[in-house]
Amino acid sequence: MLRRRLYVLLLGLCLWQVTGCSVPEQEEISPVPEAYIPDVPSNLAASIPAPERNPITHEGVALGRMLFYDPILSANGKVSCATCHRQEKAFTDGKALTRAGVTGKQLLRHVPSLVNLAWMPGFFWDGGSKNLESVSFGPLTHPDEMGRDLKELTRRLQRHEEYPKLFKKAFGSDSITAAAIGRALAQFQRTLISANSRYDRYVRQEAGGQLSEEELQGLALFRQHCGSCHATDLFTDNSYHNNGLDSTFSPANEGLAFGRGRITGEAADMGKYKTPTLRNIALTAPYMHDGRFATLDEVLEHYRSGVAASPTLAPELRQGQLGIPVSDAEKAKIIVFLHSLTDRGFVSNPSLSAPR
Amino acid sequence: MKNSLTRLLLALPFLLTACTDEQNDAPATGTLDVTVDNVVGTATLQLESGTYSSPAGDTYTVSDLKYYISNVTLISGNGQATFVEPESYHLIAQGSKTSFELKDIPAGTYDKVELAIGVDEAHNHSTDQEGDLDPSNEMVWDWDTGYKFLSLVGAYTGDTESGALVFHVGGDANYKTITLDLPKPIDLREQASYQLKLQADVNELFQGPHLIDFDMMNSGGHGAGPSMVAENYSDGFLRVVEVK
Numbered sequence: 001m002l003r004r005r006l007y008v009l010l011l012g013l014c015l016w017q018v019t020g021c022s023v024p025e026q027e028e029i030s031p032v033p034e035a036y037i038p039d040v041p042s043n044l045a046a047s048i049p050a051p052e053r054n055p056i057t058h059e060g061v062a063l064g065r066m067l068f069y070d071p072i073l074s075a076n077g078k079v080s081c082a083t084c085h086r087q088e089k090a091f092t093d094g095k096a097l098t099r100a101g102v103t104g105k106q107l108l109r110h111v112p113s114l115v116n117l118a119w120m121p122g123f124f125w126d127g128g129s130k131n132l133e134s135v136s137f138g139p140l141t142h143p144d145e146m147g148r149d150l151k152e153l154t155r156r157l158q159r160h161e162e163y164p165k166l167f168k169k170a171f172g173s174d175s176i177t178a179a180a181i182g183r184a185l186a187q188f189q190r191t192l193i194s195a196n197s198r199y200d201r202y203v204r205q206e207a208g209g210q211l212s213e214e215e216l217q218g219l220a221l222f223r224q225h226c227g228s229c230h231a232t233d234l235f236t237d238n239s240y241h242n243n244g245l246d247s248t249f250s251p252a253n254e255g256l257a258f259g260r261g262r263i264t265g266e267a268a269d270m271g272k273y274k275t276p277t278l279r280n281i282a283l284t285a286p287y288m289h290d291g292r293f294a295t296l297d298e299v300l301e302h303y304r305s306g307v308a309a310s311p312t313l314a315p316e317l318r319q320g321q322l323g324i325p326v327s328d329a330e331k332a333k334i335i336v337f338l339h340s341l342t343d344r345g346f347v348s349n350p351s352l353s354a355p356r
Numbered sequence: 357m358k359n360s361l362t363r364l365l366l367a368l369p370f371l372l373t374a375c376t377d378e379q380n381d382a383p384a385t386g387t388l389d390v391t392v393d394n395v396v397g398t399a400t401l402q403l404e405s406g407t408y409s410s411p412a413g414d415t416y417t418v419s420d421l422k423y424y425i426s427n428v429t430l431i432s433g434n435g436q437a438t439f440v441e442p443e444s445y446h447l448i449a450q451g452s453k454t455s456f457e458l459k460d461i462p463a464g465t466y467d468k469v470e471l472a473i474g475v476d477e478a479h480n481h482s483t484d485q486e487g488d489l490d491p492s493n494e495m496v497w498d499w500d501t502g503y504k505f506l507s508l509v510g511a512y513t514g515d516t517e518s519g520a521l522v523f524h525v526g527g528d529a530n531y532k533t534i535t536l537d538l539p540k541p542i543d544l545r546e547q548a549s550y551q552l553k554l555q556a557d558v559n560e561l562f563q564g565p566h567l568i569d570f571d572m573m574n575s576g577g578h579g580a581g582p583s584m585v586a587e588n589y590s591d592g593f594l595r596v597v598e599v600k
Contacts, residue, residue, distance in 0.1 A: 054484070059511035128500035138498035150492030178492045182484040265581055331515050338484050 015166055021280045033170055041195035042205050048118045048190050054133055056190055058297060059170040064188025064350040067181065070356040072156060073140060075147035076102045082354065084111045090280035090349050091115065091192065096291025099157035102147040103355045108256055110291035113284045115277055118190040125273045125289040128263045132186035150178040194279045194346035195233065203233065211340055217339025225324045228316055229275045240272040243287060244307030269313050282339045285346065296338060300331045384463050385545030389551045391455040392448050394421055396558045403451055411563035414570040416521060418510040418558065422449040422495060423506035424475055428458060430466040437464035445475065445497060467541040473589050474505035474531035497578065502526050506589060508561065514571035521570065523585050525577030530586035536596050553597040557589040560593040561585050
């Protein structure tokens with residue numbers, strides 16, 4: 001308080017001293033947003049990475065959270081981010097291809113979970129979106145998702161009773177821009193950290209970290225057969241692979257089925273998709289970029305007996321034969337292990353829920 | 357708070373002295389008004405109503421033309437002075453914005469303008485930006501983060517086909533730097549404010565080096581690879597009409 005008074009006094013002194021020539025623009029004394037330093041589970045990382053232009057602050061996260069849950073973001077005022085990204089389902093919606101957007105039209109790709117995004121270099125199933133600050137403009141403006149014109153959205157938020165104040169707190173200006181909306185949403189999404197499942201407590205040797213004999217065997221099998229792509233404790237290598245879902249890739253819908261190949265234009269990337277994280281995988285059915293498999297058993301059966309050959313098929317899935325040779329018992333153990341990745345604290349964490 | 361306090365204390369001596377020198381001396385900087393006339397051949401581009409003939413002999417109309425002029429730099433031939441406009445991104449849009457002003461140019465003589473069509477790699481991979489790069493300007497791709505460097509939308513009637521023209525050109529490979537010689541140097545010590553009139557000829561998007569026949573090609577431009585339209589806009593699309 002004393003320091004603040006001294007500051008004001010000094011500022012006054014400066015202004016008084018320079019009278020006679022033009023008064024410099026008065027620097028506004030507004031409180032600086034408070035850095036947000038959450039506890040990052042040690043088996044994930046030491047801290048949350050964020051770009052220099054958008055450091056994580058308490059005010060930014062609070063604003064992003066409010067926006068995330070607010071249907072004001074959609075053209076018809078009925079669809080929020082959380083409509084399709086529901087916390088209890090690890091921020092998915094349980095549908096193969098959702099129709100929850102403003103037009104009710106079925107979308108062409110499965111809603112991905114929003115987990116540990118701070119450590120992902122690319123977003124959407126093909127990684128076309130390059131950073132968290134930009135990704136939200138996709139669903140916000142897509143005519144069949146939230147259908148919102150960004151100019152209209154900023155005007156609407158500007159007229160809102162609360163939002164200008166919240167933007168001011170988070171970013172120092174109550175003049176709302178699309179960029180600030182993207183940054184606030186990015187800040188909140190970087191806090192969607194899940195690494196407190198029973199598996200994590202086992203890895204960190206914490207209380208409650210017991211895995212059963214069957215789960216431990218499942219873990220060993222998982223590491224042997226799945227760990228090259230679902231790597232590290234992020235359970236993804238953040239890369240793109242063709243996992244043998246299809247043998248041909250339709251050019252329909254502007255080459256959507258080209259997957260990563262649609263982004264890079266490379267034949268070598270045809271039919272490749274981003275390795276999804278397996279965190280909370282038991283809560284995020286159905287599976288794959290188009291939600292074609294309803295259960296984990298169907299997924300494992302695909303890797304065992306359903307892998308389709310094509311020139312870009314992952315080499316890991318054609319070692320002598322197509323797919324991964326596992327017995328029924330081994331398959332069951334892997335699935336039991338995958339259930340230990342469910343993080344109940346994450347899906348019920350009140351600080352990630354709808355505000356108020 | 358502590359930081360701001362320190363900064364203020366450090367700034368104090370400057371605040372006390374800065375004003376005196378500036379008031380008396382002649383202005384050390386000048387301005388340059390840049391105007392772009394979008395034309396087809398010699399005629400001013402008329403959105404919707406104008407019907408034009410392409411270099412390949414197709415008939416076409418234009419409903420929307422937008423492109424980024426960025427990183428505008430003034431250069432003196434002898435290499436003594438260079439002015440780089442800070443945060444230099446100008447979305448030229450026929451029907452709304454066709455001019456911009458370079459400010460605070462250090463007094464000196466300049467005889468070349470360097471500029472780019474597009475958005476440089478450092479700014480092209482995120483769209484949470486403001487001003488002319490604001491994502492609400494409908495010049496971004498969200499599914500493959502980046503800017504459309506040029507958007508031309510219209511309709512064509514070719515020899516065998518007719519339909520929509522949609523050229524959305526972007527991608528780092530299609531960021532093109534162009535150097536334009538000024539017909540006479542600008543000397544900001546002599547004259548503090550100049551006007552530069554540029555012309556952008558839409559037909560040049562469809563020729564030199566690549567003749568584009570709309571029957572064969574009437575859309576595209578997105579992608580990691582080079583675009584023919586981009587190679588065309590780097591060559592003869594923009595020219596200097598006059599400087600005064």
